[in-house]
Amino acid sequence: MSISRIITEANTMTRSSQRTRRPSLPGEILAELYLAPHKISIARFAEACGVTRKHMSSIVNGHAAITAEMAARMAAVLGTTAQYWLNLQNAVDLYDAQERLATSENRPQLMPVFG
Numbered sequence: 580m581s582i583s584r585i586i587t588e589a590n591t592m593t594r595s596s597q598r599t600r601r602p603s604l605p606g607e608i609l610a611e612l613y614l615a616p617h618k619i620s621i622a623r624f625a626e627a628c629g630v631t632r633k634h635m636s637s638i639v640n641g642h643a644a645i646t647a648e649m650a651a652r653m654a655a656v657l658g659t660t661a662q663y664w665l666n667l668q669n670a671v672d673l674y675d676a677q678e679r680l681a682t683s684e685n686r687p688q689l690m691p692v693f694g
Contacts, residue, residue, distance in 0.1 A: 601674050605667040606639040613657055614639075628652040644668055 614624055625635035629652060637643035645653070650664035680686055 598670075598674055601678075602667070602670040604641045604671055605645045605664055606641050606643075608667060609653070610639050624656070627656045644672070 609624075613619070614621070621635050621639055622632040625632045628635065628649075630649070634643065638645060638649070645664050645668040647661065647665060650661040650668070653659070653664050654661040
């Protein structure tokens, strides 16, 4: 198989697998799947993570993104992996970036040699 065919197939798979809706925010997942079922308050979870209640509230309410350090803190408290939380945040960030580019007047254009 030629390299150009491999690239074309990879690009087609990438374009066809784009989401149609914004992924759930990591804070929503945290609140709904981890905190609420165990009746853990934001303040209590923030204290366990070693951060302020205000910062954790910002994450839960979708006003702050999860950083690598925060992902590591949350993973240590919840028994998950930091990569899990970063992947959730990455999905949201990528979706938002693609949406901004799709409506931008200065959209990137596929070079003919690659398409």
